[in-house]
Amino acid sequence: MSAASAASRIHCPIDFGRQGRQAGYLRAPHSRDNSGWGTIEIPIYCLANGEGPTVLLTGGVHGDEYEGQIAISRLAQTLDVDRIQGRIIMMPAVNIPAVLADRRLSPIDGLDINRCFPGDARGTFTRMLAHFMDSVVLPHADVSVDLHTTGHSADCALSTNMHDLPDAAMRDKTLAAAAAFGAPYNVVFAGVDEGATFTSCVERRGIVSLGTELGGWGRVNIEGVRIAARGIDNILKHFGVIEGEPDLAQADGTFGTRHMMVRERDAFHFAPRDGLFEPTHYAGETVEEGAVAGYLHVIEDVDTPPIAITYARSGVIWCGAGPGRVRRGDAVCVVMEDFAPDRPAH
Ligand SMILES: [Zn+2]
Secondary structure, three states, X not given: OOHHHHHOXXXXXXXXXXXXXXXXXXXXXXXXXXXXXXXXXXXXXEEEEOOOOEEEEEOOOOOOOOHHHHHHHHHHHHOOHHHOOEEEEEEOOOOHHHHHHOOOOOOOOOOOHHHOOOOOOOOOHHHHHHHHHHHHHHHHOOEEEEOOOOHHHEEEOOEEEEEOOOOHHHHHHHHHHHHHHOOOEEEEEEOOOOOOOHHHHHHHOOOEEEEEEOOEOOEOOHHHHHHHHHHHHHHHHHOOOOOOXXXXXXXXXXXXXXXXXXXXXXXXXXXXXXXEEEEOOOOOXXXXXXXXXXXXXOOOOOOOOOEEEEOOOOEEEEEEEOOOEEOOOOEEEEEEEEOOOOOOOO
């Protein structure tokens, strides 16, 4: 056991060096009024066979994002270890307190784990769990696919995502992995991340990192589940963990992935005040700069007409607001543009 894993308070039953199929539960201490030595069990699977890369599959980092949980759980329950060459670590419900509460934030300490990385071994439950993921799980991985959706707060165009990495070779390797995953879109973020996400942690360790947004609006997106399951299968094929070629056909008859970009400075559109937001377009629709993105209705005022919010740029809607009622400062729409890297290709 490494010094980093010894520092974690979470017990891990998996021997990552062992061949074959292992399934069990992380045991995370959670002292409560009626259970001072209480623990929370987090499911984990490790399948290893022969030599090959290690692919880490994570779902349920946010509890109200279902497609990745479903796809990883099904694969973990059904995949024959003799079919693989290498290792697959699967955690379908990383943030299980949030998963079981159907919430984005942890019901234990109110934190968003995806803003807590690299975490703290002696911190609150969420920080402790983030520290475990970074210090114990990630050192084993060569490739990480972290499956998200936009939860209750939005809907999204079905997509993978990644950062506009400064290392050109790593960026190209990640772009190739995204193309192999085969979602309709791949979104490259330029200046969007704050460094405290799981993705940033993965990248700091030099691991190929892909995220996804494959649904939202608090329901299970049927095509999102299909793309999640197929994308995982495609990634395992791309890295040689299972045999075969990725399937890249799309439901609308097109082929392959459209690479896009979200730039912080002008992609996000925010509500100017509290109100009921009426969007004009669905995620995935093409929109023009200056067109109306939606109307903000201030129902409680008799003298406030609907407030039009317009697109700051042309592109394709990546995320659109979901819940109807929004607060001043909430993002109601994110527009992506075609991929054009800030850095020249090497
Ligand atoms: Zn998420």
